[in-house]
Amino acid sequence: MRSLSNILQLGIKELRSLYRDPALLLLILYAFTLSIYTSATATPESPHRATIAVVDEDQSPVSQRITDAFQLPYFMPPQLIDHGAMDLGMDRGLYTFTLNIPPNYQRDLLAGRNPTIQLNVDATQVSQAFTGAGHIQQIIQAEVTAFVQRYRSETALPIDAVVRTAYNPNLERSWFGAITSVIDQITMLSIILTGAALIREREHGTIEHLLVMPVTPFEIMLAKVWAMGLVVLLASSLALRVVVQQALGVPIQGSVSLFMLGTALHLFATTSIGIFFGTVARSMPQLGLLVIISLIPLMILSGALTPRESMPEILQQIMLAAPTTHFVELAQGILLRGAGLAIVWPQLLALTVIGSLFFVGSLARLRKSLQ
Secondary structure (H helix, E strand, O other), X not given: OHHHHHHHHHHHHHHHHHHOOHHHHHHHHHHOOHHHHHHHHOOOOOOOOEOEEEEEOXXXXXXXXXXXXXXXXXXXXXXXXXXXXXXXXXXXXXXXXXXXXXXXXXXXXXXXXXXXXXEEEOOOOHHXXXXXXXXXXXXXXXXXXXXXXXXXXXXXXXXXXXXXXXXXXOOOHHHHHHHHHHHHHHHHXXXXXXXXXXXXXXXXXXXXXXXXXXXXXXXXXXXXXXHXXXXXXXXXXXXXXXXXXXXXXXXXXXXXXXXXXXXXXXXXXXXXXXXXXHHHOOOHHHHHHHHHHHHHHHHHOOOOOOOXXXXXXXXXXXXXXXXXHHHHHHHHHHHOOOOOHHHHHHHHHHXXXXXXXXXXXXXXXXXXXXX
């Protein structure tokens, strides 16, 4: 009971120290609000409500079919204009894309002359123009191919590929980006806060006060782990509810409580890593460098940005020792696919084992550094 009381009181002391550190508080606020929102909506993989105008000089069924193919949410309803309005609208920034369908386009198309359609792109609208041109080309190609096949009464191929998109029917990048950003912020903040808590004790000279008190290194470490882990857990829960679900409109398919359980186990591992970094680094700049060189591979090679199946086999096996690999699988499975405990229990078990190993190793390192 005395040990539990010491751990509780030391943890409360850490929370009070964090409350008096405005820089870390602003970092937490930014990381779980603006950082998640901007990461999810930075550069879309497909155009979103892009403005487009069409100069239809053909006035044929195929030109009408192409015009009607541009629909929400990718494009605003196309504006039918003439040549003069096309240049003026592009100069004024009214249209991101203008499409010019030449006269006799359908006649030349059916005659096999391969007519062309002119597409003008406002390259100053980088987020839309970067992906919109290719998207428009695919739409035109699909509509023209379907029209020609129907006109010539071509029979369909004996085998046809039918693609059904699961979990994210409209391929919304913000859904995936928001979940990935939450995972990254949880990992980053848990390491930084625990490492900073230990370095702050050394810089302020309070570590010597702790050493003369009847507390053990185990109690000191566990207090920092639960206190900083609780802060990140609460912040991630609010971010998931306010930023991800309400601001970005990302539907959560699975149990939030199960995700919070997985997050707590992940925090057990990452906060232990933060303690280890705090014993290695002697100042906050050194801690920042350690965090940078460790977070980049943890984020990139964990499967959050690139599927693990596309990585070399030996790299996949090595990254099984990292808690982020299992946490990414768990988070994406629960939040995006609606996975339950029967599916994600291997990841929960792996996080428990990895967290215990990191905790024991960091505790040994802390005891050595305190001596």
